[in-house]
Amino acid sequence: MIRLHKEGTMTITITCVILAIINTLGYFFAPDWLLILLSVISLVLLVLVLQFFRNPERNIPKMDNDIVYAPADGKVVVIEEAEEGEYLNDRRIQVSIFMSPLNVHVNRNPVSGKVAYSKYHPGKYLVAWHPKSSTENERTTVVIDNGKHQILFRQIAGALARRIVNYLKAGDDVVQGEDMGFIKLGSRVDVYLPLDAEILVNMDDVVKGNLTQIAKLK
Numbered sequence: 001m002i003r004l005h006k007e008g009t010m011t012i013t014i015t016c017v018i019l020a021i022i023n024t025l026g027y028f029f030a031p032d033w034l035l036i037l038l039s040v041i042s043l044v045l046l047v048l049v050l051q052f053f054r055n056p057e058r059n060i061p062k063m064d065n066d067i068v069y070a071p072a073d074g075k076v077v078v079i080e081e082a083e084e085g086e087y088l089n090d091r092r093i094q095v096s097i098f099m100s101p102l103n104v105h106v107n108r109n110p111v112s113g114k115v116a117y118s119k120y121h122p123g124k125y126l127v128a129w130h131p132k133s134s135t136e137n138e139r140t141t142v143v144i145d146n147g148k149h150q151i152l153f154r155q156i157a158g159a160l161a162r163r164i165v166n167y168l169k170a171g172d173d174v175v176q177g178e179d180m181g182f183i184k185l186g187s188r189v190d191v192y193l194p195l196d197a198e199i200l201v202n203m204d205d206v207v208k209g210n211l212t213q214i215a216k217l218k
Contacts, residue, residue, distance in 0.1 A: 005106055007165055007182040008053025015049050052184075055106050058210035060177040063112075065146045068197070068215040069176065070207040071110045071153055072189040074099040076214075079203055084192045087117050087143055088152055092192035093199060095214055097207060099187050107155060107166075107189060108209045112176040113146035115168045140166040140181070144174060149217050152192040155183055177210045194218070 004012070019042040026038045060069060078096035099105060120140045138157040143150050155164050166181040168174060183189075191214065193199070198216040201207060207214065 002050060003055050003057060004050065005053050005055035005179075005182055007184070008049070012049055012053065015046060019046060052101065052105065054104060055179075056104060058108070058177070058208070060210050063176055065112050065148070065176065066217045067213050068110045068151060068191065068193065068217065069108070070097060070201075070209050070212040070214050071180070071191065072097050072099055072105075072107050072207075072209050073103040074189075074207065076201050076203055076205045076207060077188070078190070079199060079201070081195065082192070084152060086119075086141055086152075088150065088192065091195060092152070093195060093197055093215075094190055094192055095199065095201065096188055096190045099183065099189070104209065105183050105187070106179055106209065107181040107183065109144065109174045109176055109178050109180050110153060110191060110214075111144055111146045111151050112174060113144045113151075115142060115170050115172040115174060116145045116150060117141065117143040117152075118166065118168045118170050118172075120164070120166065138164060140164050142166065142168050142180070149194055154190040154192075155181055156188040156190065157183065191215075 023038055023042055026035045030038065074097040076095065077098045078094055080094055081091055082094040084090065084092045122138055140155045141152065143152045155166060157164055163184045168180050193215050194217065196218045200213045200215055
């Protein structure tokens with residue numbers, strides 16, 4: 001049975017009500033061929049909405065705070081050294097994961113620890129792979145201190161995404177692998193790692209939240 005995320009409750013309910021009204025009207029007033037077409041289109045739309053809000057149960061294979069797990073499903077689109085100027089104010093290795101509308105859109109804690117920083121920024125809606133999306137798009141920045149390192153990650157809205165949900169507040173104690181947020185439609189997650197971290201993924205790799213190890217911390 002498909003497991004759905006709580007962020008989809010309202011959208012799924014509204015979708016079902018609208019489709020029910022359309023198909024009821026079609027049953028009474030539309031010719032048979034149109035009723036069949038409406039039924040097929042409604043089923044396809046409902047399946048797309050349900051798959052978007054799916055929330056598969058993902059248990060981390062090995063809890064280890066020296067391992068950074070992927071916080072999202074998607075494709076690795078950036079691995080590069082970059083200056084992080086919002087909170088860390090130093091150079092880091094940036095690993096970015098692009099989430100298409102077909103990916104699972106649940107975001108998960110890449111490490112355990114205490115939330116040192118959490119801030120939402122309104123902004124633009126450039127395509128998620130645009131170089132300036134990390135600093136100009138709507139986004140939420142979170143820093144988790146795992147006792148040895150501070151790991152910063154950033155949820156970034158894309159051209160279609162219009163809502164970022166983040167459950168973390170400064171001072172929260174978080175557990176590796178637990179849900180920390182959700183981004184609707186196409187989007188991206190950036191992770192900023194220490195320069196001496198061993199990167200375990202390559203460009204264009206397809207990763208899965210809680211299952212793919214993206215880095216090992218020294």
